[in-house]
């Protein structure tokens with residue numbers, strides 16, 4: 526969390542910060558998932574090889590390797606599904622039910638969900654010295670807030686949050702909102718190697734069914750100080766015709782899933798899908814998110830530009846090399862055994878396995894993912910003219926409006942952002958709850 530303000534670091538270091546968000550997302554390490562598909566021999570085999578190499582500094586610039594931490598769907602008492610990925614609607618509907626019961630008992634307020642509703646912008650009350658929001662404009666009409674105590678929490682993702690604010694209180698955030706853009710660039714390399722004959726533990730061969738392993742390897746380019754991580758999905762699929770669908774559904778990430786074509790002739794191989802993510806250089810002023818008042822659609826009237834600074838370009842080269850080095854380690858150091866998946870832009874040349882590393886243009890994914898920093902937080906908005914949100918999650922000069930999500934992060938690091946976002950969103954919820962409690966308990 527390089528260059529995060531002290532308030533965010535203190536929050537992240539506070540008791541239960543990580544525990545609470547891990548509980549919310551039901552985070553489980555891949556080697557602890559109780560499923561025949563996860564946490565098995567393949568997981569141990571790949572982890573053992575990587576760990577040994579990382580501990581011996583055999584992969585340059587890598588700091589750590591671990592079993593991947595996955596957000597896992599909860600199992601129910603009657604559930605027969607062994608493993609499912611976390612998905613928001615279930616927990617959200619559970620919260621709605623809980624609030625309904627509490628409201629019925631007079632102990633809470635109901636949680637109302639409006640579907641098919643696009644938030645366009647909000648208006649503040651010109652007569653209110655605190656500039657609090659009084660109207661929310663949506664695709665289903667305007668919603669007038671009857672109380673000045675109504676809070677508006679923007680949780681629409683980094684770019685939409687920024688667009689809503691630029692359309693609502695743009696003047697107050699001039700030079701701040703969207704002046705910084707960070708996030709991750711992405712490389713995806715798919716490789717395979719034959720199942721080792723003299724595996725480390727011959728008593729426990731790979732299963733006769735689909736096995737998936739998930740690992741997380743992190744490092745930093747010492748010259749630029751920018752971070753990267755490589756998420757590795759290892760797949761052993763003895764029966765691709767029936768495994769492919771499960772493999773696609775159960776793989777930890779869309780960027781970590783193998784296709785049926787890749788699994789088809791790989792029954793005697795271990796397939797590695799490596800997604801490497803590096804952080805953009807947030808200080809590069811060539812990257813920005815700007816308001817476009819000429820576009821009449823207020824939900825999309827913004828322009829995004831992302832350029833790669835020299836530092837980021839260097840990191841990308843380092844990260845790609847690390848990924849190839851890690852593949853070599855996972856294949857037991859036998860580089861002749863490794864094949865890479867190549868897809869050609871020429872329709873007459875079919876995609877397939879090759880001993881040659883694919884050209885750079887085939888592995889580097891255009892665009893950015895995990896976008897952050899467009900409304901980054903600062904402990905002192907007066908001394909940082911480009912920061913948008915104060916340490917109470919409030920945009921500059923706004924009251925009763927709050928921001929959640931990756932837009933708050935001043936830098937993106939290389940780590941997957943959702944857990945941290947959830948942690949800060951929970952912190953905001955606790956802070957708002959404290960304020961509401963003190964308001965209702967103070968004598969009028």
Ligand SMILES: Cc1cc2nc3c(=O)[nH]c(=O)nc-3n(C[C@H](O)[C@H](O)[C@H](O)COP(=O)(O)OP(=O)(O)OC[C@H]3O[C@@H](n4cnc5c(N)ncnc54)[C@H](O)[C@@H]3O)c2cc1C
Nearest residue numbers: 642643644680681682683685778779930931941942943944
């Ligand atoms: C393919 C893919 C894979 C990913 N994998 C990972 C991963 O492995 N680990 C990880 O940590 N992160 C991952 N991410 C990133 C992660 O999904 C996001 O960082 C995270 O979901 C952001 O959370 P959020 O609540 O801020 O925004 P979102 O999850 O984007 O939620 C915002 C919601 O607001 C709604 N919305 C937007 N605009 C409006 C509007 N104007 N009015 C009303 N509603 C609106 C959207 O429809 C959406 O439902 C991945 C993302 C993608 C696309």
